[in-house]
Amino acid sequence: MISENSEVILSVRDLTAEVEGTPILKGLNLEVKAGEIHAIMGPNGSGKSTFSKVLAGHPAYRVTGGTVLFRGQNLLEWEPDERAKSGVFLAFQYPLEIPGVSNLDFLRVAYNSKRQHEGLEELDAFDFDDLVQQKLDVVKMNPAFLSRSVNEGFSGGEKKRNEILQMALLEPKLGILDETDSGLDIDALRIVAGGVNQLSHANNAIVLITHYQRLLDYIVPDYVHVMEAGRIITTGGKELALELESRGYDWVREEEAAEVAR
Amino acid sequence: MSATVQNLVNQPYKYGFITQIESDTVPRGLSEDTIRLISAKKEEPEFMLEFRLRAYRQWLKMTEPNWQNASYPAIDYQDIIYYSAPKVKEKKKSLEEVDPELLETFEKLGIPLSEQKRLSNVAVDAIFDSVSVATTFKEKLAKDGVIFCSISEAVREYPELVKKYLGSVVPVGDNYFAALNSAVFSDGSFVYIPKDTCCPMELSTYFRINNGDSGQFERTLIIAEAGSSVSYLEGCTAPMYDTNQLHAAVVELVALDNAEIKYSTVQNWYAGDANGKGGIYNFVTKRGLCQGVNSKISWTQVETGSAITWKYPSCVLVGDNSVGEFYSVALTNHYQQADTGTKMVHIGKNTRSTIISKGISAGKSKNSYRGLVKIGPKAQGARNYSQCDSMLIGDNAQANTFPYIQVQNNLGKVEHEASTSKIGEDQLFYFSQRGISAEDAISMMISGFCKDVFNQLPMEFAVEADRLLSLKLEGSVG
Numbered sequence A: 001m002i003s004e005n006s007e008v009i010l011s012v013r014d015l016t017a018e019v020e021g022t023p024i025l026k027g028l029n030l031e032v033k034a035g036e037i038h039a040i041m042g043p044n045g046s047g048k049s050t051f052s053k054v055l056a057g058h059p060a061y062r063v064t065g066g067t068v069l070f071r072g073q074n075l076l077e078w079e080p081d082e083r084a085k086s087g088v089f090l091a092f093q094y095p096l097e098i099p100g101v102s103n104l105d106f107l108r109v110a111y112n113s114k115r116q117h118e119g120l121e122e123l124d125a126f127d128f129d130d131l132v133q134q135k136l137d138v139v140k141m142n143p144a145f146l147s148r149s150v151n152e153g154f155s156g157g158e159k160k161r162n163e164i165l166q167m168a169l170l171e172p173k174l175g176i177l178d179e180t181d182s183g184l185d186i187d188a189l190r191i192v193a194g195g196v197n198q199l200s201h202a203n204n205a206i207v208l209i210t211h212y213q214r215l216l217d218y219i220v221p222d223y224v225h226v227m228e229a230g231r232i233i234t235t236g237g238k239e240l241a242l243e244l245e246s247r248g249y250d251w252v253r254e255e256e257a258a259e260v261a262r
Numbered sequence B: 001m002s003a004t005v006q007n008l009v010n011q012p013y014k015y016g017f018i019t020q021i022e023s024d025t026v027p028r029g030l031s032e033d034t035i036r037l038i039s040a041k042k043e044e045p046e047f048m049l050e051f052r053l054r055a056y057r058q059w060l061k062m063t064e065p066n067w068q069n070a071s072y073p074a075i076d077y078q079d080i081i082y083y084s085a086p087k088v089k090e091k092k093k094s095l096e097e098v099d100p101e102l103l104e105t106f107e108k109l110g111i112p113l114s115e116q117k118r119l120s121n122v123a124v125d126a127i128f129d130s131v132s133v134a135t136t137f138k139e140k141l142a143k144d145g146v147i148f149c150s151i152s153e154a155v156r157e158y159p160e161l162v163k164k165y166l167g168s169v170v171p172v173g174d175n176y177f178a179a180l181n182s183a184v185f186s187d188g189s190f191v192y193i194p195k196d197t198c199c200p201m202e203l204s205t206y207f208r209i210n211n212g213d214s215g216q217f218e219r220t221l222i223i224a225e226a227g228s229s230v231s232y233l234e235g236c237t238a239p240m241y242d243t244n245q246l247h248a249a250v251v252e253l254v255a256l257d258n259a260e261i262k263y264s265t266v267q268n269w270y271a272g273d274a275n276g277k278g279g280i281y282n283f284v285t286k287r288g289l290c291q292g293v294n295s296k297i298s299w300t301q302v303e304t305g306s307a308i309t310w311k312y313p314s315c316v317l318v319g320d321n322s323v324g325e326f327y328s329v330a331l332t333n334h335y336q337q338a339d340t341g342t343k344m345v346h347i348g349k350n351t352r353s354t355i356i357s358k359g360i361s362a363g364k365s366k367n368s369y370r371g372l373v374k375i376g377p378k379a380q381g382a383r384n385y386s387q388c389d390s391m392l393i394g395d396n397a398q399a400n401t402f403p404y405i406q407v408q409n410n411l412g413k414v415e416h417e418a419s420t421s422k423i424g425e426d427q428l429f430y431f432s433q434r435g436i437s438a439e440d441a442i443s444m445m446i447s448g449f450c451k452d453v454f455n456q457l458p459m460e461f462a463v464e465a466d467r468l469l470s471l472k473l474e475g476s477v478g
Helices: A048-056 A080-086 A103-117 A125-139 A143-147 A156-170 A186-199 A213-217 A238-247 A250-261 B003-008 B032-041 B046-061 B100-108 B138-142 B151-157 B159-165 B176-184 B425-433 B438-454 B459-473
Strands: A008-019 A022-033 A037-041 A061-070 A088-091 A098-102 A174-178 A205-209 A223-228 A231-236 B023-025 B084-086 B122-128 B131-135 B147-150 B189-193 B202-208 B219-224 B229-237 B244-247 B250-255 B260-267 B279-290 B296-303 B308-311 B314-317 B323-332 B337-346 B352-361 B366-375 B383-393 B398-407 B413-423
Touching (some): A008 A048, A008 A205, A022 A048, A022 A061, A022 A231, A037 A048, A037 A213, A037 A238, A048 A080, A048 A088, A080 B425, A088 A156, A098 A103, A103 A143, A103 A156, A103 B438, A125 A156, A125 A186, A156 A186, A174 A186, A186 A213, A213 A238, A223 A238, A231 A250, B032 B046, B046 B159, B122 B147, B131 B147, B147 B151, B151 B219, B159 B219, B176 B250, B176 B279, B189 B202, B219 B260, B250 B260, B260 B279, B279 B296, B279 B323, B296 B438, B323 B438, B337 B352, B352 B366, B352 B438, B413 B438, B425 B438
Parallel strands (some): A037 A205, A037 A223, B122 B202, B219 B250, B250 B279, B279 B308, B308 B337, B383 B413
Antiparallel strands (some): A008 A022, A008 A061, A223 A231, B023 B084
């Protein structure tokens, strides 16, 4: 769904960031427009997850340089909850368990804080219940999960489905999925991918962070980026992912080295 | 601990104001003369003075215990004022005659004493320093034969009841602080529920320490006759002083056949400042005696204040099939120290007890659960279930659990569960990534954690307790 005239959702220029004094991102550039799906691949330790956390504003990561514009505004100035309410959503690689807080309450408070941010009236418990019932279909989730504590005792697949349920409710402008495929069996993978496909449309953008090509069999990206040592070193179409699958990352590294030499 | 969490738990104390009022105090220090003076000021009958002196003589022979998991400098018992009362011209006959300054104080604390503004269906006994200044709804309660008054009044008006029950659950020489209390106690509440009566309203005592150098030694006695029931709540606050004040109360409950007593506490004494300076030492002895068959005593406590909290509301289950319950939330922050829990002593057959304890530790505080479950040789079929959960906020707080279990017959059943969880940066980040502020996140997690206990509080106070915990942990996000 690539269109020249689409709104630029995310524009990252020369981004550098560190965690506990160790530089991880070393000049990252990326532009994401509405209606696009981007996949970021790369070996362990290349900085993919760091990138997602920096976008979401995790306090342990410090931005040392560069700019990040979200729909034309300086994202880095905002607190994490402000980013979330403005439409940046991160599906966690390891969703946290919150004992004692029911999933339904958690979803309702999250949903209403976004409504409030948008100047809309909060939904009461009954209206919200109706809304959430519809959204459950997106990830084929059993309503019983709503009354359980957030992610507590959920299997890996259930946790990931719960993340996508939250995304379905919050309808972000930018959905960043950090290794959402990890730890999923093939059925769960299909359900989660199906959910993401339903949520992807012309007015929002999705960034998938993944190790494996297999997720991309179900969610077809418009662009595939390869990350290495804190930068995006190459970008291609969905064929690139297949190429990586068969030839490994070394091949990209060599290509890039040759590029630099020239 | 991250700056965010740090700021969240640094909420100023709302009730720290001091009321300017003329006080009638006795000189500092403790001696037989002080005790005689207190007894004389209260116009007590002879038996009461003897009770006090007996306790004092025992106390002199005792040494201050030091086994709790808390540390504090030595207390100088000769530097404490043992009696402090707001000066009154004459005895008050009705609320309208109570010093407006006092009424205003309680109003500011959210405890309106004028009956028009009263909390619906709650009768209040308001205690200011050493004396009870007002008790609401006395006449209405009297219609059902319920006696609700200050203990001083009970000593004068109902000496035979006081004589029979005072010290029957917590003997004068029970422990160091109970002995001290028995010698010098100044006021407190007295409740008597006659046979087969269900007390028509919630009873409540509100304790306020105002004088900076006085200790508070109140004494509460609740008697539920056969087939009766009552729900009682106490609330506590104190101004901010940078010296420590001693609060050593004794509470005794007696439940006869088929009687039920529900005792709830929301304790918010001044806890000292962020550096641990000042605050109340809350060293309290609370014990309930399930004397009759099928009787039930239930303790619910929400402990948020005091520099040091040291108390174990206990149940002695003598009557067959009697039930003891203990539900507790203890929140500590900064340099607060809490060593609290319960004792369930099973003596009768088929006695049952439940312990649900929730400890929340933030800042550099120490929070310990200490509990004893004892199943005696004749307590066949006795059962206990204990659950002790701790929640740590940040990296510098401590949580400890010290369960003691003694089983003296092989037909008893004791279960103990414990868990520890932590509110850390990552959970808060998860909430904030969903657009939920750190304040709301902490408040949701704390409410969830405390749900099992708050559900036990009388409705009016459950909301209050939830709000109190949120307040304690609320603040600007840094």
